Amino acid sequence: MEETGEEISQGPKGGWPPDRGRQALITDFLKPQVREKEGESLPEHPMNEPFSAEQDVAEEGLPKIIVPQDAYEERLQGFRFSLIGRGNFKFISMDDIRKEARETWNLKGGVKMAPMGKGYILFKFEKEGDMAALWRRSLTRVAGHVLRFQRWKPDFDVHAKNINIKLVWIRFPDFPLEYWHEKILLTMAKAAGRPIALDRCTRATSMGSFARVQVEIEMGASRPEEIQVERRQPGMGEIF
Structure with missing residues (x-):
């Protein structure tokens, strides 16, 4: 571009030149795109609900929000066949793990992997049998280093002190x-x-x-050496 030395003119209140017109704001993209027709109401959606400054407050003084239970349970279904793995990324990489899965895990379906931080990896299997087979092995080796598995659970936090x-x-x-x-x-x-x-x-x-x-x-928990087994007397319900 050739510099002419001319100063770009601005509008009477400063800012962008008048020919640029109104610039789109980020809030414009957050507004619902569905327009309400005459006599019709907008579909139920959190973005269509009116904003209220009055909110429930938890005991700690934080705003309290109740998430939609149906959406939460729908999301949970996606993790039915999921495991949490943990490895040492000083010695192995995600590419190493993907290669090991392709070559030695004998999977019948696909698996999606996502690093979670602190050495944890999420494994989402398409097939329950693939998940069960890896879980029962408890650990496997990748490039000579141990990758240990546990079952995924809700509210898993990589920063918490997780029980091995x-x-x-x-x-x-x-x-x-x-x-x-x-x-x-x-x-x-x-x-x-x-x-x-x-x-x-x-x-x-x-x-x-x-x-x-x-x-x-x-790991580290004590195991009982003996247990007492009881059953009910047929026809009487008495335990013996």
């Missing part, structure tokens, strides 16, 4: 065969942690010496 979770196998030795039922075994396993699955031999009742159940426990 691991999967372990527990045994019920000398187990009576009439108790070899998946529902019974998973119920009993709650005494040690969160029950996940039975092993193949236990499901098939192919080993009569012990039953084995996989459970999710907190």
Whole structure:
């Protein structure tokens, strides 16, 4: 552009030259674009609701807002088959993890990965079976370094002191065969942690010496060595 040395003229109140006209403001783009026709009302949407300066105030003095429960539950559905992984990004990268997933995880569907900070990664699987297979492994190795998994949960905060979770196998030795039922075994396993699955031999009742159940426990938490099992007397309801 050639400089002429001429000063650009401004409007009588300063600002942009008169030929520029009114400039769009950011608030213009935040306004609802749906126009209300005569005799019709705008669809329900938070942007269409009138602003009110009066708001509920929490005990801490902060404004209190109640989010739409249906929208929250709809969003939760997207994380049904999600895991949280944690690795050391000093030694591995997201590209390393994606390569490992393609080459060795044997996934039946896709998986989306998103770094969350503090070494945490969100894994959103398309297939429940893929999620379950990785979760049961508890950890895997990427470029020679450990990537540890835990189940995603609502309100997960990377800055909070998160409890480390691991999967372990527990045994019920000398187990009576009439108790070899998946529902019974998973119920009993709650005494040690969160029950996940039975092993193949236990499901098939192919080993009569012990039953084995996989459970999710907190690292460092104590485990009971014995539990007391009770059931109800048929026809009487008495526990014995």
